[in-house]
Amino acid sequence: MTTFDVEDFLAGFKTCMIASLTPEGKAYASTAPFAQNENSFYILISTVAQHGKNLLATDHVSLFFAEDESICIQPFARKRITIEASVEEVARDTSRFEEEVQYLKNRFDVELVDNLSKMGDFHLFRLTALSGSAVMGFGQAYRLNEKLEVVPSISGSGHHQRK
Numbered sequence: 001m002t003t004f005d006v007e008d009f010l011a012g013f014k015t016c017m018i019a020s021l022t023p024e025g026k027a028y029a030s031t032a033p034f035a036q037n038e039n040s041f042y043i044l045i046s047t048v049a050q051h052g053k054n055l056l057a058t059d060h061v062s063l064f065f066a067e068d069e070s071i072c073i074q075p076f077a078r079k080r081i082t083i084e085a086s087v088e089e090v091a092r093d094t095s096r097f098e099e100e101v102q103y104l105k106n107r108f109d110v111e112l113v114d115n116l117s118k119m120g121d122f123h124l125f126r127l128t129a130l131s132g133s134a135v136m137g138f139g140q141a142y143r144l145n146e147k148l149e150v151v152p153s154i155s156g157s158g159h160h161q162r163k
Contacts, residue, residue: 006081006134006144006148006149006150007148009065009079009081009134010036010065010081010148013034013065014033014034014107014108015031015032015033015034016031016032016034016041016043016063016064016065017029017030017031017063017064017065017066018030018031018032018043018051018061018062018063018064019061019062019063019064020051020054020055020058020061020062021054021058022050022053022054022057023053023054023057028050028051028054030049030050030051032044032045032051033104033107033108034104034127035103035104035106035107035108036103037100037103038147039128039129039146039147039148040126040127040128040129041063041083041085041126041127041128041129042090042100042101042103042104042124042125042126042127043124043125043127044101044104044113044116044117044122044123044124044125045122045123045125046119046121046122046123047121047122047123048121052121052123055087055089055123055125056089056123058087059086059087060084060085060086060087060130061084061085061087061127062082062083062084062085063082063083063085063127064080064081064082064083065080065081065082065083066078066079066080067079067080074137074138076138077135077137077138078135079135079136079137080134080135081132081133081134081135081144082132082133082134083129083130083131083132083144083148084129084130084131084132085127085128085129085130086127086128086130087125087126087127088125088126088127088128089123089124089125089126090123090124090125090126092123092124097117097124100124100126101113101117101124104117104124128146129144129146129147129148130146131143131144131145131146132144132148134150
């Protein structure tokens with residue numbers, strides 16, 4: 001199998017980097033605190049912020065998790081996971097909202113999450129993994145399925161030198 005565990009790698013992060021598109025189709029990157037439950041990531045963000053507006057207007061994002069640069073030995077082989085995910089706003093007036101915002105309360109300051117979740121401009125989004133990739137070093141690239149499980153390698157025959 002592989003020499004790494006996706007779940008263990010992701011457990012080291014409190015925030016995720018989010019790549020989305022503006023309604024005009026321009027790329028936008030941001031970061032947000034998240035909580036994970038299986039293959040879903042929950043974020044509570046304001047729609048006053050650009051990334052909140054983007055998530056209301058799109059049904060797909062890319063999440064990015066990268067090894068801390070301060071411990072990275074080789075920047076060209078920095079450990080990282082990219083996850084393609086669907087976007088779903090969790091409606092505030094549903095039982096799912098309280099159930100799923102609890103993931104954030106379990107991970108972060110309960111009072112802060114409770115206050116943010118009651119603000120009208122803050123929305124809870126569920127980002128569900130569709131597929132992904134993981135790079136754990138040179139020649140160690142892997143595909144991830146929707147359950148964030150490793151599937152056969154994408155690194156193929158490896159890197160090639162120019163002739």
